[in-house]
Structure formats: C-alpha cells, structure tokens
Amino acid sequence: MLQQGKSPLLFEIFYECKTTKARVGRMALVHHHVDTPVFMPVGTQGTLKGLLPQQLEQLDCQIILGNTYHLGTRPGINILEKAGGLHKFMNWKRALLTDSGGFQMVSLLELAKITEDGVKFKSPYNESDCMLTPEHSIQIQNIIGADIMMQLDDVVKTTITGPRVEEAMYRTIRWLDRCLKAHQRLNEQSIFPIVQGGLDSKLRSECANQLIKREVNGYAVGGLSGGESKNDFWKMVHLTTNILPKNKPRYLMGVGFATDLIICSALGIDMFDCVFPTRTARFGCALVRTGQLNLRQIQYRKDMRPIDESCECSTCKIHTRAYLHHIVTVETVACHLLSVHNIAFQMKLMKDIRQSIQEQRFPEFIQQYMLHLFPNKEYPSWIVDALETVNVTLL
Amino acid sequence: MKFTTNSIKSCAARIGLLTEFERIPNSTFETPLVLVYTKGGCVPHLTKDVFKMVTSSPQMLSVSLSSTYLMQETMKDCNINFANFVGMKEYINFLTIHDPASTTPSGFREPKIIPLWTRCGKYAMTVDKYMDIIETFKPDMYVALCDGDTNIDSSRKRISKSVESSMTFFEQCFIKHSSSEALKSSEMLGAIEGGYDKDARTVSINYLKTKPLIGYVIDGLHNNGPRVKDIPSKQIKDIVEHTINLLPTEKLKVSMGCWNPLTVLELVELGVDIFDTSYPYIITENLEALTFLCDRDDCNNIGHVISFTEGRYADDFSPICSHCECLTCKNHTKAYLHHLCNVKELLGKVLLMIHNLHQYLEFFKIIRENIKRDTLDDYKKKINLKFKQNNVIQAEEFTYTKDTKPISL
Ligand SMILES: [Zn+2]
Ligand SMILES: [Zn+2]
Ligand SMILES: [Zn+2]
DSSP states (O other): OOOOSSSSSEEEEEEEEESSOEEEEEESSSSSSEEESSEEOTTSSBBTTTTTTHHHHHHOEEEEEEEEEEHIIIIHHHHHEEEEEEEHHOOEEEEEEEESSSHHHHHHHOOOEEOOOOEEEEHHHHHOEEEEEEEHHHHHHHHHTTEEEEEEOOOOOTOSSSSHHHHHHHHHHHHHHHHHHHHOOOTTOOOEEEOOTOOOHHHHHHHHHHTTOOOOOOOOESSSSSSHHHHHHHHHHHHHHHHHHHTSSSEETTTTOOOHHHHHHTTTTTTESHHHHHHHHHHEEEEEEEEEEEEEEEETTTTSSSSSSSOOOOOHHHHOOHHHHHTTTOOOHHHHHHHHHHHHHHHHHHHHHHHHHHHTTTHHHHHHHHHOHHHHHHHOOOHHHHHHHHTOOOO | OEEEEOOSSSSSSEEEEEEESSSSSOEEEEESSEEEBBBTTTOTTTHHHHHHHHOOOOOOOEEEHHHHGGGGGHHHTTOOOHHTTTTTSSSSSESSSSSSSOEEEEEEEOOBBBBETTTTTTEEEEEHHHHHHHHOOOOSSEEOOOOOOOOOOOOOHHHHHHHHHHHHHHHHHHHHHHOOOTTTTOOOEEEEETTTTTHHHHHHHHHTTOOOOOEEEESSOOOSSSGGGGGHHHHHHHHHHHHHHSOOTTTTEOOOOOOOHHHHHHHHTOOOEEEEEEEHHHHTTTEEEEEEEETTTEEEEEOSEEEEEEEGGTTTOOOOOOOOOOOHHOOOOHHHHHHHHHHHOOHHHHHHHHHHHHHHHHHHHHHHHHHHHHHHHHHHHHHHHHHHHHHHHHHTTTTTOOOOOOOOO
16 A cells, blocks of 8 residues: 555654653544544544533543444435545544454354455344445545544454464454555545454464554554453553554543553553443433442432532533532533533543653653552552563562 | 512503612613522522523522422521522522412412412412512512412402402412511512403402502413413403503503413503513424514514424524524524424524524513614514414414434445
C-alpha cells in the first residue's frame, strides 16, 4: 500500500517517562487532534448516552467510538452514505474511531461462524445468510468515515487455548492485508491492525512482529478485555508494546477501568475505550477515585455532598448525592448527569496521567493513586508485578 | 409578589406583569406566561446545563408534589428548601398537587383527605400533612389543598362534594399559611372548583373571591394526563367564561394541564394568565415534534406535529423546521432524529424536548406580541388552519408503514 498525499494520522511524542514506558503525545487526525494517552467514550449507535455533541466538547472529548455492526444495521449504510458519513449524520465535528463489526457480530449473534472468507451470520432481521468479509468491513467503515478504522480480525474468546488461537492469529494477519487492499480513502482514514494471539507469548510476539512489517499509522492490541486473569493480561500488554514501534500510537481495545488505564499507560499504551463509564451511569453508579458509588443505595438518601468534591463537572457543581439518589433510574436526566460525571472522571484521570508524565512524576502519581485505592497497602500482586517491570515500586 | 394588569374587561386577552418575588426580587414575568413543566425537580430529559442552552431567560417552573413528594423527608431532615435541593434556585417555582402530564386516578375518596399519587403508590394528604410539606418545600407559589377530582362526566353530587371539601381545605390551609413564619415568602392560590356546573362554580367563586389572594387556579376541568390535549375548546369555553366573569378582573388566573395550542389560545382570550409546558412534554413522549408555529410560505410542514415513528423521515436530511432557531434544528436532521427514535436512544427525546420546549416558549412570546398589537384573533385563525390540515393528512396516511426496514450489513 502506498501512502499518497498527507497522512490522515500524524503522531508526535512530546514527553517520555524516564522510568516507565509511558509517553505523552498527540495524534493529528483529519477531524481533530487527540492528546494521548486518551480514553475514548463509546457511542455505539451514533450517540453517546443522551449527551449532546456540545456537552461532549465541553467535557473535552476529542475522539469517540462508533460500532460498525450497529451502525450498519441501523440506520444502515445507505442512510450513512446519503448523510455523507457518521460525522455529518450525528453532527460530531471531532475525531471518530470505528471497530470492524466482527467482534460485535461474534458476541451478539449466536450463529456467527468464521470462515477464511469472513464472518458468516444469519441476518437478525430476515434470517438470510450474510457474510462480513474484511473487504466488506472496510467498505462500510469507509462509508462511515471515521478517522481511525479497525481491521476485521478473527476473534476468539480469551479463555480458549490450542490450535484455534494460532489459526485465528494467522488469519487476522491475512485479513489485515485484505483490509489494507480494500481501503479506498487513504488520505482521510487510517486502518489499525489488531495484535491477536490469545494469552500465548509466542503467538502474540509472532503476530506483532508480522503486523509491524505492514505500513500502517497505528496498532491495536485486541483480545484482552475478556475474562482472562490480570496476570496474563498485563504480561500480554507488556510484551506487545515492547515489539510495536515507538513512533506509532497503540490502542488497547475494550479496556477502561481506572487502574487498568494507569498501569497500561505505564506499559506504553496510548489509547483506550470502554462502555463501562456510560453503562454504569445508566444503573445509577458514579465513578470516584476509590471505585464507584451506587447512588441507588439508601445511604445516599440524605448525603448532601456532591459525588466528588474535587470534581469540576457540571453535575458535581450543581447536584448532591441525595438529589441524585431520588432520581436515579426514575428520570432520564439522572442518567445524563451521571454520564457527564463519569466521562469527566475518565477525562480528568487521563489528563492527570498526561500531566504527571510531562512533569516526570508519573511514578509518584502511580504510587499515590494506588495508595489511595489500597490504604492498607494490600496491593493485588498483578499490580505490584506489572509496575515492577516498569521500575515502579509501590509505597 | 405582585400581579398587575391593565385589563379592565373581564374575559379578554390581557397582558400582565408578575413582580416583586421575595426570593428573587429582580425577577419579572410577563403574562400570558407558560410555566416550565418539571418532574422530579428537573425539566424532563434536560439537564440544567442543556435547559440553559434552550433558554437563558428567567423562567418559572411548575412542580408537582406527586413527582417530588418522596424527596420531602430528606429536604426536611436536611433543612433545605425545594429550589435548593433540586439545584434550581435561580428559578421561581409554582407547586401544584398533581402532575399535569399524568392522569390522576379518580375516586379513592375519604373524608378530610386528598389522595396523592406517587410512583411508590398513594399517600393520604390531610391539611396538616400538606401544610407541613409546603413549609419544607417553601415554594414561591402554591395551591391550597383542594379536591379537583371532577371532569365533564362528573355527577352533580361529586361536584358539590368537591366544592364543599375544597372550601374546608382552603379555610384550614389559609389559617396555617397566614400564621406560618416559613411561608412568609410564599404565595398561596385558591382553587376554583365546580366541574362543568355553573352553579357549583358560582358557590366556589363566591367563597374564594373575598379572600386576600393574588390569584386563582381554575381547577376541576379534567383529571390531568395526555388526554387533556384532546379536549376541544368548545367543551370548556362556556364554563371558563362563566368562571372568569365572576372573578375579580385584577387577579391572576391559572389553568394547568396539557391543553393543545388551540385551547390555550381560547383560554388566553378568556383572560387566563398562566399555563404550563406539559403539552410539549407529552408531544415529546410520543416521539413527535411541534410544527404548528411556523407560518413561512416555504415551510414544508403543513400539520401541527410530525411523528418520528414514521419511516419517511429516515433519509430526510433537513431540520424539523429550517426557520426554527432551536439547538436541535440548528444542528440536527430529521434523519438523525428518526434514527435515534428508531433505536430508542435517549438523545432522541433530549433533542425533541429541546425543540418542543423552544417552540412552546416562542408560542407564548408570539401570543403576548399579538395581544399587544391587538391581532390575536387573526393569529388564532392561522394556527387553527395548521391543526385542520394535520387532521386531513393523518386520515390519508393510514397505509404508511410505521418503521423503516433496517438495512442489514
Ligand atoms: Zn463530577
Ligand atoms: Zn417551518
Ligand atoms: Zn427546532
């Protein structure tokens, strides 16, 4: 594949942590720049849980996700094409990223079958046989028009071992080449390959080493947001970022809990996404440094404090836990208020991470954060081990 | 609080001014005024920052006890008034007993008690309990406890009972209100009852018009809820005219409920000063957008609403109305709204509420302008046309499919 004209993704690293593998950078994309490490909220169906684009901008979101499978189903690619892409359809002027649709399909549709051609599935609407090929996925993503697209990968459950993992890994590489060939908008969109290989170090390394031979603008690390043990999880991340080139952004798919964001930033990841902050808002949960508050609980009934005294979001500036307690799961506004707070929480955490890296105090930041989270210093061993490998010892 | 109007005729459209609110002294409101309907302390679907994007002017909120009653224990124990508790302290609030947007169950009557319907069931309101709650809420305006459980079908016996018990409730509320330290900054309004029975209305009015009140709520015409929008103007015209004729001209007149715009205009012409926005809320819940306001020749909307359950908007990339200045119309297309409604995403109702609320606030601005210019009658004729055309279209559209076929990958 030959890049012509201006690259749709320019990645610049401004600061590197002298202790860990963390770095602060900026991706210049066609629609907006993105400061990394970044958390990307998920707007599955062309909207982010009741929030207006204006509110997302106020929250300082620079990039959000759309799900290709959902968008391709409703409103459908015909509508999106007529609209001139997802940006215009939803009136979002900043950056977008879309997944390939494969993961959603395999996890949502029981009858999805993977063949060398692509993912075979029965349409949930008319029972007809359909096939999502790598070419088709890119064709749809070209229509959606996100700044960053994902290759179609062969997804296996992280708990599966044996030859199926190896098969999926090699197929993912073959599918990447088909995706790159099918890509029609080289000056506007970038395809990220996805490092697969399950929890097998050899397969992971092989996959990463193959993928870095392709000319791409960034890489994703996939298959690590399932039910795997945290020990396996961080080791795979660590191993992969060691192989991936330093000068390209690295995206860890489906990961977004605060602790994971901090540790994986230390392991050299630049991009994260997760439905959790907005999904948990729907059930009345607010994110705080020590975990989350379930505002439905009776203990908040007369709690006249904001969710978080130090939070600058509009929810915390205006409303108390007591008021939120009375409207969660009753008024849709409660869901919006908690989404605002939870996104603000994720954005603030990433900002703190970036700032501490920039000021060369990221190790201290990690130490303080973990101490706050585990005041009795009973740190989970995976956290201790992961941080040790990047030279951070907890207090 | 003060209400002034230059109107000398009773039963005529008029401009009035509400001023001198104790809690927010520099707030003034021109009437006919529409109260912004709230539920559980918020404008439905709109966070406060979004509500402020819809309107930056001072607004008066309508608050129903039935949607906020469950908060009263917390408010009382934490010694905080309603405006502060829900984070809406810069807005004047007006507390009513029932929620105008949801149907109040009829019946369940016991002596000396008004049933209050909350999402956790029925609570029995006695005068003592009610006034206790009012002291906790400290609303800027509220209605004395009353029995408004009457409608067009009510029997004479039911009507006279409602008038009678409402007078007793008022008497007791008035004594409590007058001696309450906590309610010094609150205004209590009296509810005129009497269903559609002129004699009963006269009894209710004769009793209340001697009281030192700023105004009255014309109650007992319906049991709230979405069906109020289907009540034709002619059903209420006579009884409201009778009521207003007997009331002192200079006093404030309030009519709550999701009256459709035609009925609102009728009520304005009869001299009603205050309404609420439960109508645009109910329209939003139906996944509809109001289009009755626009009178441009090049407007594509001929009816008074458009419905986003209709497949024809799936690929319509124009705004609801290209002349509408609201946030939704400035930024989003009908196709996007159709998609959001189709996949039941929360943003659909957020965007519809923004547009519908904007339209309704504009509607009242236009009403006031027309009264000032003495052109309300012409305006009414124009609006009437929009509603008639919609009915014709609806009849023709029976064959339309409800949903667009999703396009599979
Ligand atoms: Zn907050
Ligand atoms: Zn128009
Ligand atoms: Zn509009």
